[in-house]
Amino acid sequence: MIDHQAHAEVAGRFGRAAERYDDAAGVQRDICNRLSLLADGQPPAEGWLLDAGCGTGFGVGHLRARFPDRRVLGLDLAPQMLARLSDHHPHAWRAAADMEALPLVSGCAGGIWSSLSLQWCDPGQVFREFARVLAPGGVVWLATLGPRTFHELRHAFQGVDAARHVLECPARQSVVAAASAQALSLVTAEEHLLSATAPNLAGLLRDIKAVGAQGVGAGRRRGMLGRDAWREIEARYERFRRADGAVAISYDAQLLILRKSS
Numbered sequence: 001m002i003d004h005q006a007h008a009e010v011a012g013r014f015g016r017a018a019e020r021y022d023d024a025a026g027v028q029r030d031i032c033n034r035l036s037l038l039a040d041g042q043p044p045a046e047g048w049l050l051d052a053g054c055g056t057g058f059g060v061g062h063l064r065a066r067f068p069d070r071r072v073l074g075l076d077l078a079p080q081m082l083a084r085l086s087d088h089h090p091h092a093w094r095a096a097a098d099m100e101a102l103p104l105v106s107g108c109a110g111g112i113w114s115s116l117s118l119q120w121c122d123p124g125q126v127f128r129e130f131a132r133v134l135a136p137g138g139v140v141w142l143a144t145l146g147p148r149t150f151h152e153l154r155h156a157f158q159g160v161d162a163a164r165h166v167l168e169c170p171a172r173q174s175v176v177a178a179a180s181a182q183a184l185s186l187v188t189a190e191e192h193l194l195s196a197t198a199p200n201l202a203g204l205l206r207d208i209k210a211v212g213a214q215g216v217g218a219g220r221r222r223g224m225l226g227r228d229a230w231r232e233i234e235a236r237y238e239r240f241r242r243a244d245g246a247v248a249i250s251y252d253a254q255l256l257i258l259r260k261s262s
């Protein structure tokens with residue numbers, strides 16, 4: 001069942017991030033580029049192409065460049081993201097919709113691109129929808145985040161209070177199992193541990209907020225931390241300061257190519 005309240009919260013956060021997203025999304029752009037390299041040699045079946053959770057349109061841009069003769073639909077929960085998409089790609093189709101309940105007829109898409117959106121969703125429900133909408137032989141080009149994502153924050157916030165501060169991401173095996181339960185078979189996979197950096201922890205958290213990726217849903221902290229708690233967290237985070245003086249945070253990028261049987 002779709003958690004409409006959590007999805008409304010996700011849409012609100014990404015909507016507010018839309019204006020600044022492109023400037024702050026260095027790692028997200030890097031992951032799209034890596035996914036597009038892995039996607040080479042993994043062509044779609046007949047049909048148009050979907051970017052599910054398209055944001056401002058990095059994936060739509062890739063699909064339009066790589067497959068100029070195909071129609072491309074960018075779909076996202078946040079209308080403000082779709083507004084940025086139409087600034088960048090005025091000719092792409094757009095839909096404000098939920099990738100857990102695609103407003104699309106069955107069997108019509110040749111390929112589905114989805115980069116860094118699955119971690120906000122129920123993977124089983126998303127793969128059910130992807131498998132329904134894909135034509136036989138259709139491909140899914142997928143990037144999501146694995147459990148080492150933001151492990152530094154988990155360390156720094158551990159024991160501070162009972163709130164959930166960090167996005168929990170499933171292991172690759174459970175994502176692959178959820179896909180294969182919907183008859184989407186794994187073709188190939190890659191993982192990359194990537195870092196974003198900032199001069200200090202406050203800067204890192206600002207950058208995460210700028211791309212809309214701070215915690216959402218039940219258990220997240222809603223109030224401010226006390227000054228002592230914040231000092232303690234900052235002190236713990238010093239362990240992740242690098243030789244060049246910046247502090248770093250990890251993105252455990254999981255890239256998967258899946259195919260629906262013909």
Ligand SMILES: C[S@@+](CC[C@H](N)C(=O)[O-])C[C@H]1O[C@@H](n2cnc3c(N)ncnc32)[C@H](O)[C@@H]1O
Nearest residue numbers: 014053054055076077078098099115116117120
């Ligand atoms: C981190 S951004 C990634 C955007 C883009 N794919 C990229 O690579 O830059 C995640 C996007 O997924 C969208 N999103 C999250 N949950 C969604 C859902 N259930 N259905 C559709 N879009 C969703 C958000 O609104 C946001 O634009």
